[in-house]
Amino acid sequence: MSALFAELATGRRREVMSAVGHYIAGVLDREAMVEIVETLSRSADFKPGDRVKTLRGSTHGNVLHVLENGRVVWQPDGSTAELTGLPESLTPEE
Structure with missing residues (x-):
C-alpha cells in the first residue's frame, strides 16, 4: 500500500x-x-494570504510569505507568532 503513495513526503x-x-x-x-x-x-x-491548516487540522492560519528555499512563513489564528515550516506540513484550508 505505501508504494502507492511513495511520492508523498513522509508526514503526508x-x-x-x-x-x-x-x-x-x-x-x-x-x-x-x-x-x-x-x-x-x-x-x-x-x-x-492563503488560508492553511496543519496536517492534523489542529491549527489554522494565514500564509505570510514563502521563503526562497520554499519554506512557508505563516501565522496561526489568534497569535502574533510567525511559524516557518515545509509546505508539505500544511494543507490548504477549504
Missing part, C-alpha cells in the same frame, strides 16, 4: 495511511477517507 504518507487504516477499521466513512487522501496528495503551492 503517514496521514494517508492512517486515513486508509481508519476506513478499513470502519471508523471513517469512504467520503471522508477519499477527501483526506485527495487533499494530502495535492502539491502545496502557497502564496501570501
Whole structure:
C-alpha cells in the first residue's frame, strides 16, 4: 500500500495511511477517507494570504510569505507568532 503513495513526503504518507487504516477499521466513512487522501496528495503551492491548516487540522492560519528555499512563513489564528515550516506540513484550508 505505501508504494502507492511513495511520492508523498513522509508526514503526508503517514496521514494517508492512517486515513486508509481508519476506513478499513470502519471508523471513517469512504467520503471522508477519499477527501483526506485527495487533499494530502495535492502539491502545496502557497502564496501570501492563503488560508492553511496543519496536517492534523489542529491549527489554522494565514500564509505570510514563502521563503526562497520554499519554506512557508505563516501565522496561526489568534497569535502574533510567525511559524516557518515545509509546505508539505500544511494543507490548504477549504
